[in-house]
Amino acid sequence: MGSNVGMPDERPAHIVRVETFRLDRSPVTVGDFARFAKETGYSTSAEKFGNSGVFDMHRGEWRMVDGANWRHPLGKDASSAPNDHPVTQVSWFDADTYCRHAGGRLPTEAEFEYAAKGAGQYGNPVYAFGEHVTHDGEFLVNIFTGHFPFENDGADGYTYTAPVGKTGITPLGLTDMAGNVWEWSNDWYRPYVSSRASHEEKSLRGGSFLCDEKVCHGYRTTARSHASPETSLVHVGFRCAYDLKQEPLPEAP
Numbered sequence: 001m002g003s004n005v006g007m008p009d010e011r012p013a014h015i016v017r018v019e020t021f022r023l024d025r026s027p028v029t030v031g032d033f034a035r036f037a038k039e040t041g042y043s044t045s046a047e048k049f050g051n052s053g054v055f056d057m058h059r060g061e062w063r064m065v066d067g068a069n070w071r072h073p074l075g076k077d078a079s080s081a082p083n084d085h086p087v088t089q090v091s092w093f094d095a096d097t098y099c100r101h102a103g104g105r106l107p108t109e110a111e112f113e114y115a116a117k118g119a120g121q122y123g124n125p126v127y128a129f130g131e132h133v134t135h136d137g138e139f140l141v142n143i144f145t146g147h148f149p150f151e152n153d154g155a156d157g158y159t160y161t162a163p164v165g166k167t168g169i170t171p172l173g174l175t176d177m178a179g180n181v182w183e184w185s186n187d188w189y190r191p192y193v194s195s196r197a198s199h200e201e202k203s204l205r206g207g208s209f210l211c212d213e214k215v216c217h218g219y220r221t222t223a224r225s226h227a228s229p230e231t232s233l234v235h236v237g238f239r240c241a242y243d244l245k246q247e248p249l250p251e252a253p
Contacts, residue, residue, distance in 0.1 A: 001113055002192055003222040009191050010222045016110045023107060023115050024239040026164045026175045027183060028098060031083035033070055033090070036098055044070055045091035045230050052089045052232035055210055057159070060149035070094075073234045074160075084163045086181045086237040092202045092229035095184045095238035106186040107241035109224070112205040116177045116221040118170060128170045128177035128206075128221055133213075141179035141207075141219055142167045148212035160209055160234070168206075168219070178219035181237035182208045189226035201226040208235035 001016045036042065046052035046069040054065040054074055067076025070089045081087070090098075092106075099105050107115075114120070116128035125131060129140045139145070139156035146153035156167075161180060168178040182204040188197035203226050207219030218225060227233065 001110055001222075003220075006220065006222050007224075009224055012192065014192060018110050018114045020244045021107070021111055022242040022244055023111065023174065024104075024241070025173065027086040027181060027237045027239045028095075029083060029164050030070065030081045030085055030087045033087040033098065034083070036101060040101065042094075042097065044089070044094045044232065046070065046089045046232040049232075052234070054234045055149075057152055058150075068234070069232070081161075082163070085161045086164050086176065088161065088181055088234050088237050089232045090184075090237065091232045092184050092227075094232075096186075099238070099240035102240055104240035104242040106184055106238060109185045109187045109203050109205060111241055112177075112183070112185055113221055115172070115174060116170065116206070118172055122171055124221075126220055128174070128219075129168050140167060140169070142209050143179045143207065143219055144210050144212040144215075148215050149210075152209075158209060162209070177206055178221075179207050179211065180209060181235055182206055182218070182225055182233075184236065184238040186241075189224075200228060202229050204236065210235050 002013045003010045004013050051064045051066045052068045053062055054068050055062055065075040070087050072078055073081050073088045096106055142156055142158045142162040144152050145155040152159050165175045168176040170177050183206045185203040185205055187203045188199050189201045189203040190197035211218040
C-alpha cells in the first residue's frame with residue numbers, strides 16, 4: 001500500500017493485510033440513491049444545510065451554492081442529475097447510512113487500493129485501468145482535460161460526471177475506480193507515518209473529473225484526498241463494501 005515516489009501522504013510504501021471482502025462493482029448511482037431516499041425518507045446533509053460545494057469551471061474556484069444537493073448537484077436552477085451517473089453531493093454520513101442500510105459499509109483505504117490494483121494479480125499498476133490514460137486515442141478515464149482549472153475541454157467526452165460503468169474499468173471488472181468521482185472511505189485520514197488519526201477528516205479515494213495530471217493526479221491507485229465527514233461536494237460519491245467470512249478449509253482425509 002502507498003508509494004515511495006508519490007505525494008508526501010502516500011509515503012512510504014508498506015504492507016497491509018486485507019481480509020476477505022466484497023466490493024460493489026460500481027459507485028452508487030443517482031437512481032440507486034433515489035430509491036433509498038424514497039424508501040427511507042432520508043434527508044442528506046446538503047439538504048439539511050441548504051447548500052453544498054460546487055466547482056465553478058469559469059472562475060476556477062469552489063463556492064457554496066444554495067440548493068445544490070444530490071438531486072441538483074450544480075444548484076437548484078441547474079439540471080437534475082441523470083439516474084445513471086454516480087450520486088454526488090453526499091456527505092460521509094450520507095454514504096455510511098446508505099451502505100449500512102444495504103447491509104454493508106464503506107471500504108477502507110486499503111481495500112479500495114487493493115481492489116484498484118487488481119487484488120495482487122497485476123503487480124503494482126499506476127492506474128486501476130492500466131498503464132496509460134488513453135488507448136487508440138480514446139480516454140479510459142473521466143478526468144480534467146485542458147488547462148486546469150479554467151478550461152476543461154471535455155476531450156474525454158465529459159465535462160462533469162460520466163455515466164457509471166463507462167470509464168475507469170479494471171481487469172477485475174470493477175468500474176470507475178479512477179476518475180469520475182472521488183469516493184468516501186471508512187477511514188479517518190492520517191499520514192502513513194503517523195499512528196494517530198486526527199478524527200477531523202475522512203479519506204477519499206479514486207480521483208475525479210476535476211483531477212489533472214499536473215495538479216493532483218488523483219486518479220492513480222495510491223493517490224489520496226480527504227474532507228470533513230459533513231462535507232458534500234459535486235465530485236464526491238461512494239460505493240459499498242461487505243464483509244465476507246471465509247469458510248474453514250476441509251480437514252485432510
